[in-house]
Amino acid sequence: MRVLVIGSGGREHALLLGLSRDPSVSDLHVAPGNAGTAALATNHAVDVASADAVVALAREVAAELVVIGPEVPLVLGVADALREAGFATFGPGARAAQIEGSKAFAKDVMAAAGVRTAHSEVVDNPAKLDAALDRFGPTWVVKDDGLAAGKGVVVTTDRAAARSHAAECLEIGHPVLLESFLDGPEVSLFCLVDGDTVVPLIPAQDHKRVGDNDAGPNTGGMGAYTPLPWLPDDVTRQIVDDVVKPVAAELVRRDTPFSGLLYAGLAIGADGPAVVEFNCRFGDPETQAVLALLKSPLGQTLNATATGTLADLPPLEWEDGAAVVVVIAAENYPGKPRTGDAIIGAGGEGVLHAGTALDAAGQVVSSGGRVLGVLGVGADLAEARAQAYERIEAIKLPGAHHRTDIGRAALDGEISI
Numbered sequence: 001m002r003v004l005v006i007g008s009g010g011r012e013h014a015l016l017l018g019l020s021r022d023p024s025v026s027d028l029h030v031a032p033g034n035a036g037t038a039a040l041a042t043n044h045a046v047d048v049a050s051a052d053a054v055v056a057l058a059r060e061v062a063a064e065l066v067v068i069g070p071e072v073p074l075v076l077g078v079a080d081a082l083r084e085a086g087f088a089t090f091g092p093g094a095r096a097a098q099i100e101g102s103k104a105f106a107k108d109v110m111a112a113a114g115v116r117t118a119h120s121e122v123v124d125n126p127a128k129l130d131a132a133l134d135r136f137g138p139t140w141v142v143k144d145d146g147l148a149a150g151k152g153v154v155v156t157t158d159r160a161a162a163r164s165h166a167a168e169c170l171e172i173g174h175p176v177l178l179e180s181f182l183d184g185p186e187v188s189l190f191c192l193v194d195g196d197t198v199v200p201l202i203p204a205q206d207h208k209r210v211g212d213n214d215a216g217p218n219t220g221g222m223g224a225y226t227p228l229p230w231l232p233d234d235v236t237r238q239i240v241d242d243v244v245k246p247v248a249a250e251l252v253r254r255d256t257p258f259s260g261l262l263y264a265g266l267a268i269g270a271d272g273p274a275v276v277e278f279n280c281r282f283g284d285p286e287t288q289a290v291l292a293l294l295k296s297p298l299g300q301t302l303n304a305t306a307t308g309t310l311a312d313l314p315p316l317e318w319e320d321g322a323a324v325v326v327v328i329a330a331e332n333y334p335g336k337p338r339t340g341d342a343i344i345g346a347g348g349e350g351v352l353h354a355g356t357a358l359d360a361a362g363q364v365v366s367s368g369g370r371v372l373g374v375l376g377v378g379a380d381l382a383e384a385r386a387q388a389y390e391r392i393e394a395i396k397l398p399g400a401h402h403r404t405d406i407g408r409a410a411l412d413g414e415i416s417i
């Protein structure tokens with residue numbers, strides 16, 4: 001099977017790595033890819049937000065399966081264009097992708113599906129902002145009602161900071177969503193969805209804040225681990241039955257069936273799971289850890305989802321043990337990152353590339369905020385962490401930073417529900 005992957009991050013590098021292990025996958029292409037994906041696939045410099053350009057590339061490489069990683073092309077309808085052109089495509093069409101593209105749409109679907117989520121209000125008029133803020137907080141949760149690569153959310157006990165983020169969004173014409181704060185540890189549960197068939201992967205936990213002990217601003221994600229020793233299996237089943245299946249069914253009812261990966265981000269509070277957000281694609285960096293433990297062939301799994309035969313797929317198989325990914329970020333990330341620095345150790349084992357490129361001399365340089373993800377896999381969380389942090393020692397990037405506590409609270413038994 002010839003597979004074309006769309007995207008350029010650590011998630012796409014992990015998808016390619018998983019696909020390369022599937023004996024049914026013969027040929028891998030990626031657009032645009034990064035310096036690391038070039039070792040596994042042919043990189044193609046194509047604008048992935050352009051449906052015409054992606055369809056032309058799929059034709060050129062005679063793709064038998066196209067896997068779309070990031071949300072932007074999904075929300076722009078690239079999957080619709082590929083399906084119309086006859087390509088088996090992993091990823092939802094534009095209407096179903098609104099589950100991530102519009103937080104207001106997601107709330108509406110959840111209300112109709114009877115799914116627990118935070119109480120929320122949309123504010124689109126600056127004159128109504130102060131009164132709305134008074135109805136929330138502390139803690140305030142302010143979300144840009146659009147795609148913001150994980151950085152559009154501010155969670156704060158400081159009303160002035162909440163106000164300032166909301167005002168900035170409104171100034172650029174984006175409505176904001178104010179939400180009640182959901183307490184409890186967070187879980188990312190990725191589910192393959194094909195209409196109303198739902199197959200969960202193993203749950204993971206992201207670390208969204210930039211600094212150790214959850215200090216500093218939100219990022220796209222600084223590291224993740226899987227599975228979650230503190231999360232009972234029946235809670236995972238409850239999330240599938242009470243959250244993901246009803247949402248998938250509601251999308252079918254609205255004649256916008258979801259096909260691809262539905263990512264439920266939840267807080268597990270005293271009253272059970274409640275949805276923080278839905279995404280319409282694999283999460284980054286959780287995917288890097290989750291796929292490291294997948295034993296089933298990834299190409300066949302994604303193809304079954306893309307071709308509407310997910311219900312016929314044998315149960316997914318997983319390695320025992322645990323996986324951890326630690327993100328190495330460029331100086332100043334999540335602000336405007338410093339780029340163009342040479343990276344030493346980027347070719348090491350377990351190193352997944354995200355914001356990297358090859359310079360004119362063929363050297364790997366940083367080209368984005370999240371530069372690398374370093375994986376560790378072991379018999380348990382302690383071993384997996386130890387391996388990831390040991391591998392990081394061999395990597396040198398001027399000004400880079402990473403969290404030193406990925407998975408630590410779970411390992412120390414500090415997370416309970």
Ligand code: GLY
Pocket residue numbers: 150206220221279282283284285286
């Ligand atoms: N891990 C956060 C995200 O993928 O949005």
